[in-house]
Amino acid sequence: MDKISIKTDIYLGQGALDRLTDWRNRRIFVVTDPFIIKSGMINMLFERLHDSNEQYIFSNIVPDPPVEVVTEGVEALGAFQADLIIAIGGGSAIDAAKAMKLFAQKILKQHDIPFVAIPTTSGTGSEVTSFSVISDKEKNIKYPLVSDDMLPQEAILDPELVKSVPNFITADTGMDVLTHAIEAYVSTKANDISDALAEKAIKLVFAYLPRAYNDGNDLEAREKMHNASCLAGMAFNITSLGLNHGIAHVAGAKFKIAHGRMNSLLLTHVIEFNADYKPGYGREESSAVAARYAEISKSLGLSAPNAKSGVRSLVQAIKQLQKQLQMPQTLRECGVEISTLEKMREGIAEGALQDGCTATNPRVPAAADIVEILNKMFQS
Structure with missing residues (x-):
């Protein structure tokens, strides 16, 4: 209940x-x-x-x-x-x-x-x-x-x-909204009410975040992103979040990277981990989590003839959005040295496993999984 x-x-x-x-x-x-x-x-x-x-x-x-x-x-x-x-x-x-x-x-x-x-x-x-x-x-x-x-x-x-929020902060915070909504949608505590809130927030982000980024005085886009942020907040207040935020809370503090930007860097990698996605065109069975991500793709009008294709479409759409917002996509681009990553990644993994948000992630991670995600984030 x-x-x-x-x-x-x-x-x-x-x-x-x-x-x-x-x-x-x-x-x-x-x-x-x-x-x-x-x-x-x-x-x-x-x-x-x-x-x-x-x-x-x-x-x-x-x-x-x-x-x-x-x-x-x-x-x-x-x-x-x-x-x-x-x-x-x-x-x-x-x-x-x-x-x-x-x-x-x-x-x-x-x-x-x-x-x-x-x-x-x-x-x-x-x-x-x-x-x-x-x-x-x-x-x-x-x-x-x-x-x-x-x-x-x-x-x-x-x-x-x-209106006066700089474009790079608009990008960082907007990607935080998207992460909130996607994590709420696939959370182990998701339900029909949270799904409706999260799905609407996701649609608003893809439709209006580039506009708000390109023109801060676009009041319609600003209003829609403000609403999207609130909707996503209502969604994850019901469901909690997931591994994306579990890692971001620890890694953002360690690497001194803004929270929204840290979430953005993680997002596609966590989606692929949760969906157990592997590149290629194999016929292996897709997980129930992959099917949930494919539902998001369908709601956005992306190609999703099957769960695996839906996951791929969502990942590509997020990467395209990041490019539109001129956002970094690797830790290297954020100034993180490989030596720093090697020194901190085990501690980040342990901290992420203990973070309360990780408890509602749809796939249970091990420390080695988080280390692999961090490695991929460095220069993928």
Whole structure:
């Protein structure tokens, strides 16, 4: 028996930020990053907040927020005695705010504070998930936290906030969306509801990510990618993820590669591993996982007369998309030396096996399988 709860109210489309005008007489703890302040984007928030509110701005957020920043935020949250949290920024700001909210409840025994998430990138889907990723900088490890207590009560998806996102970040975050959706679709916990969410997200990415990459002012493409990110987030919040993210959490920290880019580098290799795909035209039986990937190909209108062809078509379509987005396709292109890979790959493999996301991967990997994937990623 599956249980599906969608607890976050979603305000989407142009003008969605106007929802903020409804909040009155609140002590608002705003979690954001220095760029949102410096760029003036924070003013889009303050222009809509009523004068009866008091605000405290916590802007010490950095990419892959470390435990120390979360601890500092929890202390500030408690001292301010906030009764509303608003996170505005990318996945790092929202993830940090989620962790702060969770620990404020557990450590400070604060009541369940309302939480509004406003993403300024179209990638993580963090605004609708029970997941948060926090880093230990000393150990170069990312820790996924999972708790429904972190779910935002509201998410505001306004495409105006993502118009200024640089094209390379649009590419990285967009490929993160695609990875979320594909992993949700083949997860061992997938069901009809998550399938519908994931399939729509995948279609939106292939249709609109190149447009958003080529023209940041294309508001239709920006809105569709914002929606795709949210849909994929809702999908994997039901199903969890898989080996792609299990490896990415560890390898991204070790190699200092952005999360979305790391997922993109892994994606075709993990698909081929899960499908047990081997090049050629043999008649060997295809796995049930391969058939699932072939269903994705069919939904995209790609050639999929059988499962093996469907897997091949999906892999080729992803590679073509990566080329359109001018993304690196090997670790070598990202500046990783072979000596660095050789030194770290065993540790990455062990860390990936322990990552919570790997548990719902459709094919159970061994450490040697992950090492082989990393080797293929180096210069395939």
